[in-house]
Amino acid sequence: MLLHNGSSFVIYFGDKKDRCVKATRNYSFTSFKNIKKVLPNAEKLVFIKQEHGVEGVCIDDHSQIPTEITLFKQKGDFIITSLRKVGIGILSADCLPLVIYDLTKHIIAVAHVGWKGAVGDIVLNLINTLKNKYGSKPSDFNIYFGPCAKVCCYQVENIFLKHLENFSFIDNVIFKRDEKIFFNLPRFIKFQLINFGVKEENIHKEYNNCTICDTRFYSYRRGDIENRQASVVLLK
Ligand SMILES: [Zn+2]
Known part of the structure; x- marks a missing residue:
């Protein structure tokens, strides 16, 4: 478990040891109860049905989260909240858990960003939602990357490169070693964020x-087909 304890927010990046979540269709709330032990300030925990898409959900009212642990019925890959003591989380196993803290508006967001979401502009969609709905400015964001598949190991086939051909920074996120091709997912997302x-x-x-x-x-x-780690961020 990796824990980032900021003055206004706390981030939990889980791993196998923390009895992580089995990603069945209904998710496993047992594991989420263990996360609450690590995050004692979390009065509620919220997750979303992920689909490697680009949409997400904003939570600004407790009526949206009637239960202690809520799994949103709608699909999406990011959650934004302005509410304190509400842990918002995503599950991942190789995709990037991305956390945003807007230090001016005091808003947090968490996103599940794999290559499909990344090339589909989930990051742009998330930032535009923060700008349009909350008046956020990207220059106020602090961003935290959780564990994901990195360029040391993330091998791709040649055909994968066609998904990246519209991005000007493609040459900076693809590496060739021993005639194999590797994708640098976190650097791809970092280029997007800076842009x-x-x-x-x-x-x-x-x-x-x-x-x-x-x-x-x-x-x-x-080989972990069903198991996932959780990443949760919470405004104190
Ligand atoms: Zn590696």
């Missing part, structure tokens, strides 16, 4: 371990 106005020095990568070669974490590519 959208986030300051490079505000992108924090100290929790961005590689889920494939660091066996503390579940990895879909290493």
Whole structure:
């Protein structure tokens, strides 16, 4: 477990040890109860049915989250909240858990960003939602990357490159070694964030371990088909 304890917010990046979540169709609330033990300030926990898409949900009223642990029925891959003591989370095994803290508006967001969401512009959609709905400015964002598949291990096929051909920074996110091709997912997302106005020095990568070669974490590519780790952020 990796824990970032900021003055206004706390981020939990889970791993196998924390009895992580089995991603069945109904999700496992047993594991979420364990997360609440790690985050004693969390009066409520909220997750969303992820689909590798680009949409998300904003929670600004407790009526949206009637139960102690809520799984939103609608699908989506990011959650934004202005509410204190509400832990918002995503599940992942190789995709990037992305956390945003807007230090001016005092708003948090969490997103599940795999390559499909990344090329589909989930990051742009999330930032536009923060700008349009909350008046946020990307230059005020502090961003935290959780564990994901990294370039040391994230091998892709040649055909994958067609998904990246419209991005000007493609040459900076693809690496060739021993005639194999590797994709740098966190760097791809970092380029997007900087293009959208986030300051490079505000992108924090100290929790961005590689889920494939660091066996503390579940990895879909290493064979964890159903198991996931949770990433949760909470305004204190
Ligand atoms: Zn690795």
